[in-house]
Amino acid sequence: xxxxxxxxxxxxxxRDLALNCINVLVLSILxxxxxxxxxxxxxxxxxxxxxxxxxxxxPLVGSAFFVAFAxxxxxxEQPPSGLASFLLGLALLVLLGLADDLLDLRAFAKLMAQTAxxxxxxxxxxxxxxxxGVIIGExxxxxxxxxxxxT
Numbered sequence: 097x098x099x100x101x102x103x104x105x106x107x108x109x110x111r112d113l114a115l116n117c118i119n120v121l122v123l124s125i126l127x128x129x130x131x132x133x134x135x136x137x138x139x140x141x142x143x144x145x146x147x148x149x150x151x152x153x154x155p156l157v158g159s160a161f162f163v164a165f166a167x168x169x170x171x172x173e174q175p176p177s178g179l180a181s182f183l184l185g186l187a188l189l190v191l192l193g194l195a196d197d198l199l200d201l202r203a204f205a206k207l208m209a210q211t212a213x214x215x216x217x218x219x220x221x222x223x224x225x226x227x228x229g230v231i232i233g234e235x236x237x238x239x240x241x242x243x244x245x246x247t
Contacts, residue, residue: 116168116169116172119164119168120164120165120168123163123164123167123168124160124161124164124165127157127160127161127163127164128157128160128161130160131155131157131159131160132155132157135155135156135157136153136155140155140156141153141154141155141156142154142155142156142197145200147200156194156197158190158193158194159190159194162186162187162190165186166183166186166187169183170183176221177221178218178220178221178222178223181216181217181219181220181221182217182218182221182223184216184217185213185214185215185216185217185218186213186217188209188213188216189210189213189214192206192209192210192213215244218247219244223247224243224244224247225239225243225246225247226238226239226240226243227239
C-alpha cells in the first residue's frame with residue numbers, strides 16, 4: 097500500500113516538474129521575442145567591438161530567460177528553501193551581464209562579481225557539492241574542506 101502511494105506522489109512530482117519546464121520554455125520564447133522588439137526600439141543592443149566579434153546590432157534579451165525562470169519558480173506551490181538568495185544572486189548575475197554589455201567590464205572584475213553572485217546563490221541554503229562520486233576505488237570521494245569553494 098505504501099509503495100503505491102510513493103508511486104503516485106512520484107508521478108505527480110514528475111508531471112509538475114515537466115509542466116514547470118514547459119512553462120519556462122514557452123515563457124522564455126515569448127519574452128525573448130517581445131524583448132527583441134523592445135530592445136531594438138530603446139537601443140538596448142550589443143554593437144560589435146574589438147572584443148565582440150559579430151555582425152550588426154544584436155538585441156540584449158538574456159534577461160528574458162531569467163524573468164521566465166523566476167516567474168515560474170515563484171509560482172511553485174512549495175518553493176525550495178534558499179530560493180530568495182538564489183534568485184537574488186541570479187538577478188545580480190543578469191544585471192552584471194547587462195552592465196558588461198553596456199560598459200565592457202574588465203575580466204577580473206567580472207570574475208570576482210560572478211564568484212560573489214554564485215556564492216550568494218548556493219551558500220545561504222547550504223547547497224554545496226560534498227561528494228563527487230566514485231573516482232578511484234569503491235568509495236565516493238568526499239570534499240569536506242573544498243565543498244564550498246568548488247561548488
